[in-house]
Amino acid sequence: MKNLDRRKFIKKTSLSAAALAAAPLLTRGAEIASERPALGQYMGDFAAPKLETVRAAFIGVGARGPGHLKFFAGLPGTEVVAISDLYEDLAKKWGEEAKSIGKGERHKKIKLYYGDENKWRTMLDETKPDVVFIATNWKNHAPMAIEAMNKGAHTFVEVPIALTVNEMWDIVDVSETTGKHCMMMENVNYSRDELMFLNMCRQGVIGEPFHAEAAYIHELRFQMEEQERGTGSWRTPHYAKRNGNLYPTHGLGPVAQYMNLGRTEDNFASLVSFSSPSLGRRMYAEKNYAGDHKWNQLDYQGGDMNTSIIKTGLGKTIMVQWDETSPRPYSRLNLVQGTKGALAGFPTRVALEGGVSGVTKDHHSWVQGEQLEMLYEKFDHPLFKRLNDATKDTGHGGMDGMMMYRIVECLQKGLPLDQNVYEGCFWSAVSPLSERSVASGGAPQPFPDFTRGNWKNTKPLGIIS
Numbered sequence: 001m002k003n004l005d006r007r008k009f010i011k012k013t014s015l016s017a018a019a020l021a022a023a024p025l026l027t028r029g030a031e032i033a034s035e036r037p038a039l040g041q042y043m044g045d046f047a048a049p050k051l052e053t054v055r056a057a058f059i060g061v062g063a064r065g066p067g068h069l070k071f072f073a074g075l076p077g078t079e080v081v082a083i084s085d086l087y088e089d090l091a092k093k094w095g096e097e098a099k100s101i102g103k104g105e106r107h108k109k110i111k112l113y114y115g116d117e118n119k120w121r122t123m124l125d126e127t128k129p130d131v132v133f134i135a136t137n138w139k140n141h142a143p144m145a146i147e148a149m150n151k152g153a154h155t156f157v158e159v160p161i162a163l164t165v166n167e168m169w170d171i172v173d174v175s176e177t178t179g180k181h182c183m184m185m186e187n188v189n190y191s192r193d194e195l196m197f198l199n200m201c202r203q204g205v206i207g208e209p210f211h212a213e214a215a216y217i218h219e220l221r222f223q224m225e226e227q228e229r230g231t232g233s234w235r236t237p238h239y240a241k242r243n244g245n246l247y248p249t250h251g252l253g254p255v256a257q258y259m260n261l262g263r264t265e266d267n268f269a270s271l272v273s274f275s276s277p278s279l280g281r282r283m284y285a286e287k288n289y290a291g292d293h294k295w296n297q298l299d300y301q302g303g304d305m306n307t308s309i310i311k312t313g314l315g316k317t318i319m320v321q322w323d324e325t326s327p328r329p330y331s332r333l334n335l336v337q338g339t340k341g342a343l344a345g346f347p348t349r350v351a352l353e354g355g356v357s358g359v360t361k362d363h364h365s366w367v368q369g370e371q372l373e374m375l376y377e378k379f380d381h382p383l384f385k386r387l388n389d390a391t392k393d394t395g396h397g398g399m400d401g402m403m404m405y406r407i408v409e410c411l412q413k414g415l416p417l418d419q420n421v422y423e424g425c426f427w428s429a430v431s432p433l434s435e436r437s438v439a440s441g442g443a444p445q446p447f448p449d450f451t452r453g454n455w456k457n458t459k460p461l462g463i464i465s
Contacts, residue, residue: 035448035449035452035453036169036173036452038176038452039173039176039177040173040175040176040177040178040179041176041179042176042451042452042454043172043175043176043179043181043420043421043422044263044420044422044451044454044455044457044458044459045416045420045458045459046179046181046416046420047410047414047415047416048154048179048180048181048411048414049414050411050412050413050414051130051411051412052077052412053077053078053079054072054077054078054079054130054131054408054411054412055079055081055129055130055131056072056078056079056080056081056129056130056131056132056133057080057081057082057083057084057123057124057127057129057131057132057133057153058080058082058083058084058094058132058133058135059084059085059120059123059132059133059134059135059136059144060084060085060134060135060136060140060158061083061085061090061091061093061094061135062085062087062090062135062229062230062231063135063230063231064135064158065085065094065133065135066094066097067394067395067400068133068135068156068185068400068404069083069094069097069098069133070097070098070101071391071394071395071400071401071404071405072133072404072408073097073098073101073102073106073107074101075404075405075408077408077412078106078408079102079106079107080098080102080106080107080110081109081110081111081127081129082110082111082112082113082123082126082127082129083095083098083110083111083112083113084112084113084114084119084120084123085113085114086114086115086116086117087114087229088114088115090114091112091113091114092112092114095110095112098110111123111126111127120144121147124147124148124151124153125151128151128152128153129153130153130154130411131153131154131155131156131411132144132145132148132153132154132155132156133156133185134148134155134156134157134158135158136158137234137235138160138163138234138235138238139163139234141157141158141160141161141162141163142161142162142163142164142167142168142170142171144157145157145161145162145171145174145182146170146171146174149174149175149178149180149182150174150178152178152180153180154180154181154182154183154411155180155181155182155183156181156182156183156185156407157182157183157184157185157424158184158185159184159185159186159247159249159250159428160184160247160248160249160427160428160431161182161184161421161424161425161427161428162425162428163431163432164432165429165432165433165448168425168428168429168448168450169425169448169450171421171424171425172421172422172425172450175421181417181421182421182424183407183417183419183420183421183424184249184419184423184424184427184428185403185407186249186250186253186403186419186424186427187395187396187399187400187403188250188251188253188254188332188396188399189253189254189257189399189403189418189419190383190398190399190400190402190403190406191254191396191397191399192376192380192381192384192388192397192398193334193345193348194254194334195380195381195383195384196375196376196379196380196381196384197254197258197334197336197343198254198257198258198381198461198463199379199380199381199382199463200343200379201258201259201336201338201343202460202463203379204340205338205340205341205352205379206336206337206338206339206340206341206342206343206352207338207339207340207341208338208339209258209259209316209336209337209338210316210317210337210338210339211316211317211318211336211337212255212258212259212316212317212318212319212335212336212337213255213318213319213320213321213333213334213335213336214248214251214252214254214255214318214319214320214321214332214333214334214335215251215320215321215322215323215331215332215333216247216248216250216251216321216322216323216324216332217321217322217323217324217326217328217329217330217331217332217333218323218324218330219323219324219325219326219327219328219330220324220325221280221281221284221324221325223235223236224236224281224284224285224288224295227294227295236281236295236298237298238302239281239300239302239324239325240281240298240299240300240301240302241301241302242301242302242431242435243275243278243301243302243303243306243435243438243439244273244275244302244306244308244431244432244433244434244435244436244437244438245273245306245308245320245321245322245430245431245434246302246306246322246324246431247322247324247431248308248320248322248427248428248430248431248434249424249427249428249430250332251320251321251332251333251334252318252320252427252430253419253423253427254332254334255318255334255335255336256268256318256423256426256427257423257461258336259312259316259318259336260460260461261312261426262422262423262426262451262455262458263455263458263459263460263461264455264456264457264458264459264460265314265460266312266313266314266316267312267313267426267447267449267451267455268310268312268313268426268429268447269310269311269312269313269446269447270310270311270444270445270446270447271308271309271310271311271430271433271434271437271444271445271447272308272309272437272442272443272444272445273306273307273308273309273433273434273435273437273438273442273445274306274307274308274437274438274442275302275303275305275306275307275438276303276304276305276306277303277304278300278301278302278303278304279304280304280325280326281300281302281304281325282300284325285298285300303438304323304325304326305321305322305323305326306321306322306323306434306438307319307320307321308320308321308430308434308437310430311444319333320430321333329346330346331345331346332345332346333345333346334346340352340353341353341363342363344366347368347369348368348372349366349367349368350366350367350368350372350375351363351364351365351366351367352367356371356374356375358374359371359374381463382463382464382465383402383406383463383464383465384402386465387401387402387405388402390405391405406418406464418461418464420458421450422450422451422455422458425448425450426447426450429447429448429450433445433447
């Protein structure tokens with residue numbers, strides 16, 4: 001009896017200690033999940049007034065920015081009015097490139113801003129663009145997007161949309177109060193397979209989706225060679241200082257749209273996250289750089305592989321992985337499991353209950369390789385069929401050009417964008433939430449509802465023709 005009482009006492013006190021230890025974490029979780037009062041109109045299905053000519057300014061033309069500028073400048077009804085970059089050579093190079101694309105007619109009055117961290121602010125004041133494209137280091141995304149909207153411009157931001165949950169709330173508030181779009185440019189949503197899978201999910205081919213797997217597994221250690229300017233110069237310290245999933249949206253964006261999250265049916269609820277040890281970046285630095293090199297002065301804390309599990313309001317699950325360090329082929333996983341079958345990527349595969357007529361007998365075999373041609377013929381997304389010939393030679397297999405085409409098309413026709421501001425925030429929120437969960441030993445972290453409950457009234461993304 002004494003032993004039993006002792007066990008009960010230990011169990012009770014252990015649970016109490018655990019609860020006390022977790023209390024600060026739960027409190028902080030509640031703080032980041034709390035809703036702010038709405039200050040303006042809901043932007044879920046927002047359609048801005050038509051822009052006959054879309055006048056655009058570009059901030060950052062180092063890595064991703066030039067591609068966006070070229071695709072935009074080549075579309076009818078567009079005008080590049082300004083370019084801002086920290087470096088003079090980049091601003092001048094891409095200013096001349098834009099003029100040549102416009103054949104001296106549409107983009108002949110481009111103003112250039114460079115040489116100072118705040119020149120982009122002057123650019124906004126002087127040129128008053130209709131839209132601003134932001135492709136800078138991550139820490140500048142939110143401040144630049146907020147300022148651009150406040151100055152009257154629709155804003156399109158490279159991934160992630162922001163680094164902190166508070167920044168994401170600020171973006172939502174400013175978008176709603178100004179009535180200006182703020183779209184995170186998740187280009188993977190416009191890849192052929194992702195578009196086809198969306199179409200198949202909408203047609204009920206795999207039944208009710210209930211689980212997905214998403215990733216960004218892409219070995220990028222070579223970027224550490226960019227030490228004074230370029231992506232590696234500012235991204236490498238993120239890998240060292242932060243421990244979580246730092247780049248979730250390429251894999252997560254498409255599967256979230258397959259599952260219709262944040263639109264009518266379901267929404268993000270919570271996340272748990274774990275990281276592996278931090279090994280690869282330190283080993284790479286030690287092998288390739290002198291002992292006193294700045295990369296060998298960093299204390300690498302970020303795990304090489306992060307695995308997070310998202311739970312939705314309806315109890316559906318999404319595994320999201322991130323690894324930009326380990327030697328391994330590129331993968332976004334891109335898997336969605338439904339009650340009648342599964343769609344998977346890398347390599348592209350399809351398995352359906354009862355099989356695929358003429359190819360497989362049941363769900364124990366994948367349709368893959370050349371066998372997929374019949375599925376592409378039947379289920380290729382209408383948007384891909386319409387735009388592939390015009391965009392296939394653009395970046396990332398055509399997805400970059402297709403995304404830009406749709407941005408301009410929606411602005412010119414006064415249509416809602418394919419990705420709203422809330423989706424950019426939900427998808428990007430995985431980063432700070434995963435960091436918090438890893439730091440707390442995998443404790444669940446609640447998602448903020450950036451829509452303030454309005455996701456229930458937001459139309460599903462349609463199959464755009």
